[in-house]
Amino acid sequence: MKIAFFDSGMGGLSVLHHARKILPQEEFIFFADEDNVPYGTKSPEEVLRFVDAAFKFLIAQKVSAIVVACNTATSVAVKAMREKYSLPIIGMEPALKVALDTFPNRKVLVAATAITITGKKIRRLIERLHAENFAELRALPRLVEFAERQEFKSAAVEKYLRGELKDYDFEKFSSLVLGCTHFNYFKDTFREILPAHVKILDGNAGTVNELIRRADLKETAAQSSLEFFYSGRRVTDTAELARLEKFLRRLDEMEAIE
Numbered sequence: 001m002k003i004a005f006f007d008s009g010m011g012g013l014s015v016l017h018h019a020r021k022i023l024p025q026e027e028f029i030f031f032a033d034e035d036n037v038p039y040g041t042k043s044p045e046e047v048l049r050f051v052d053a054a055f056k057f058l059i060a061q062k063v064s065a066i067v068v069a070c071n072t073a074t075s076v077a078v079k080a081m082r083e084k085y086s087l088p089i090i091g092m093e094p095a096l097k098v099a100l101d102t103f104p105n106r107k108v109l110v111a112a113t114a115i116t117i118t119g120k121k122i123r124r125l126i127e128r129l130h131a132e133n134f135a136e137l138r139a140l141p142r143l144v145e146f147a148e149r150q151e152f153k154s155a156a157v158e159k160y161l162r163g164e165l166k167d168y169d170f171e172k173f174s175s176l177v178l179g180c181t182h183f184n185y186f187k188d189t190f191r192e193i194l195p196a197h198v199k200i201l202d203g204n205a206g207t208v209n210e211l212i213r214r215a216d217l218k219e220t221a222a223q224s225s226l227e228f229f230y231s232g233r234r235v236t237d238t239a240e241l242a243r244l245e246k247f248l249r250r251l252d253e254m255e256a257i258e
């Protein structure tokens with residue numbers, strides 16, 4: 001069966017990267033909405049329009065399940081897409097529950113986009129987990145820009161993150177939850193800045209487990225495959241494929257960091 005992974009840009013590759021390890025026999029499509037990235041700084045109405053167009057395209061490709069590998073798109077549009085389409089649609093959820101289950105009564109910093117941290121979905125998650133006194137939210141929009149231009153490790157990335165994180169008393173925090181899939185490219189810099197006891201958690205394993213639960217994966221493909229699309233255009237250009245490969249190699253390096 002063909003499974004689509006969808007993101008505003010290259011962040012969703014981190015979820016796909018994990019999925020390919022767990023499900024090496026599947027056919028995958030990766031759709032990056034490169035014409036419209038970033039989503040996180042736009043209005044929810046605009047993002048809903050972008051997601052709607054991407055879904056129309058993916059449904060026409062006859063995919064059997066869609067993973068919305070984007071916290072922002074999940075926050076804004078997953079409910080509407082589930083009302084419209086009957087195929088399994090798997091969204092992202094910041095790994096706040098994992099953090100609180102592992103380290104009860106300790107603070108958690110959730111880093112995400114502006115849309116995600118101001119959205120109803122995260123508020124409801126915090127209420128459901130009774131985490132009002134433990135969850136702190138922070139938007140880190142520039143990381144999306146750094147990731148898109150493959151500036152994974154630089155003095156500018158480090159300066160930005162040190163500035164954004166300087167006011168937190170991390171002695172009170174158990175973990176940093178990456179609530180935006182683009183942030184996975186910066187785990188090494190986060191690791192250098194944060195004290196050793198602060199764990200870095202992402203939602204990738206949770207999302208892939210949910211995909212396995214929800215999609216009927218019995219029919220494995222004879223041969224695994226991966227196709228890339230930028231806002232509906234198939235990527236075949238060698239230079240672009242090399243760019244995508246560079247993202248995947250970066251994710252190989254970031255995988256073990258926690």
Ligand code: DGL
Nearest residue numbers: 008011039040071072181
């Ligand atoms: N990768 C996305 C997320 O998980 C969105 C980043 C953006 O486009 O602003 O939130």
